[in-house]
Amino acid sequence: MSDPVFLKACRGESVDHVPVWFMRQAGRSLPEYRALRGSGSILEAIANPEVACEVTMQPVRRYGVDAAVLFSDIVVPYHAIGFGVDVVPGRGPVIAQPFTSSTDLARLRDLSDNDIAHVTQTVDLVVEQLSATNTPLIGFAGAPFTVASYLVEGAPTREFAVIKSLMHADPVLFDQLLDRLVDITVAFLRAQVAHGARALQLFDSWAGSLSRDEYRRFALPATQRVLDGVADLKVPTILFGVGTGELLPLMATAGSSVLGIDWHVDLDEGRRRAGKPIQGNLDPARCLAGVDLGVQAAREVLARAGREAGYIFNLGHGVLPATDPAVLEAIVRVVHEEGMAGVQ
């Protein structure tokens, strides 16, 4: 069986159609997800391999996307080692006792296979179901800076004031924190690949809060070490953050196969800055105004993507909860049919 189009595009190889998947395609926006999960915690759903497998498969069946992405969350390994994380609906990850001093380093112990047995069981189940169609599964993790921002801030923030104060006031402690997160992240990613994930995405979602100088000093080195730590596995890697236009040339040096871009940067300019395959670019807000306008927005992205190889269609951030699945269905169809004109 030939390599899936998604994996080829990650490597910059020519393909016969533009591959497409959506960040957060599994979950909130799907009625079949809401019917299955009810109102429990997302971490409970993730802890149940049968449920998590089913949620991972729902968008693959509905949309016919070119890749599955594991139903999980970037805080899962930290929840698993008992750091005290909860994901509050409508708010995001909340930490009972945020990271404040060197004594908290001991709370970030190494990740064992046993800690994440529920995750690797889910991967096993998903990979088996995907084998019939040769659809690849994308595993993922949070990049160290973004995870650190959650652990230090204690709750979602717009200003990142606490993490920035820590990095500038105590760079030694900040580096020690990121060292711990690198080890945990590498272990988490390797486990997913060991069980059959065929690509990895590293979410440095909040890297865009940093200046270029801060990114270069405080985020990039740890991200490089994570990517180095999985390089021998030979699976494509995607590095993504939002609001990262200024950072793309630096992020391009981190060692991923692909860079994810948001919608603030034009696709062709993002490709120039990345100098490697890219993924993304459709503003998720443009999927909220009906099928026709969603398709129009997708066509604008495809037009900028042009005929070059090395492009994976995706949103520039996660699917918004209010998104009508009919819009994403139509977008997948358009990308598969009309994106073909765009590749060699």
Added chain:
Amino acid sequence: MSDPVFLKACRGESVDHVPVWFMRQAGRSLPEYRALRGSGSILEAIANPEVACEVTMQPVRRYGVDAAVLFSDIVVPYHAIGFGVDVVPGRGPVIAQPFTSSTDLARLRDLSDNDIAHVTQTVDLVVEQLSATNTPLIGFAGAPFTVASYLVEGAPTREFAVIKSLMHADPVLFDQLLDRLVDITVAFLRAQVAHGARALQLFDSWAGSLSRDEYRRFALPATQRVLDGVADLKVPTILFGVGTGELLPLMATAGSSVLGIDWHVDLDEGRRRAGKPIQGNLDPARCLAGVDLGVQAAREVLARAGREAGYIFNLGHGVLPATDPAVLEAIVRVVHEEGMAGVQ
């Protein structure tokens, strides 16, 4: 009396020290402000010229900044014409009946002098107090797109999904809305200058939510018309938004004297994209970790500013409420003393 340094820098003229002021220097972060205002609505404080004048003057006295900025809010003219706006503490502007259809256009009537008598009275009082030191007052308004986003969304948003749906689904109505906002904004700015404001800042705070194509089509033309509408007044104008790195070359065509930049873009790169005098660049979060780290952050900005004229020191967004005034005091001192080495 010679022209104030701030005004000279706005025009790109050489100056003997780098001028500095802070967006939101008047208000939340000052203990003397909290003592004066108590817990009432910010719109009540703005409606009282004596209070608003005092709040405007507090940071001028405390910090010795090179410009005062009127204590006001971008929703003031819309509150004044009865659109039904409130500013909810800790949340921001909330609209009782958001703009949804063409029938709402009638609710955006022309602004009369009488509607904003409280604002022009405040300007009168402030200008009189500032005359002794020849310190200029900056008047301001929200740019049409940013105001439209508040009126249409009804409350602060991270996604801007409703305004984006409106602009793409009904561009005719969107344009009609922006037409009304242009007229109101021009009238509001002209009134401030008529009463003695010597510079104007136009806050397109949320322009950075847009793609370049969207900015070019849906935000830039209205901003250009506002700036055209005050051009004959011959006061310097500053156009500012946050997250606008990609947009700076387009914003540079809007006609302002100065472009404000945030901290995501390096100052020297921002200057290159703007091609005109610039203002800003210090991350407000870096003022939250004590005097030494705040001063260090300011020195990093000054180092990038170099020796070229046409730079006004400021934050890259408003002063955060938790900011210790001692940090801003120290930054003003450093900018005035050490910034001198940076200009010709």
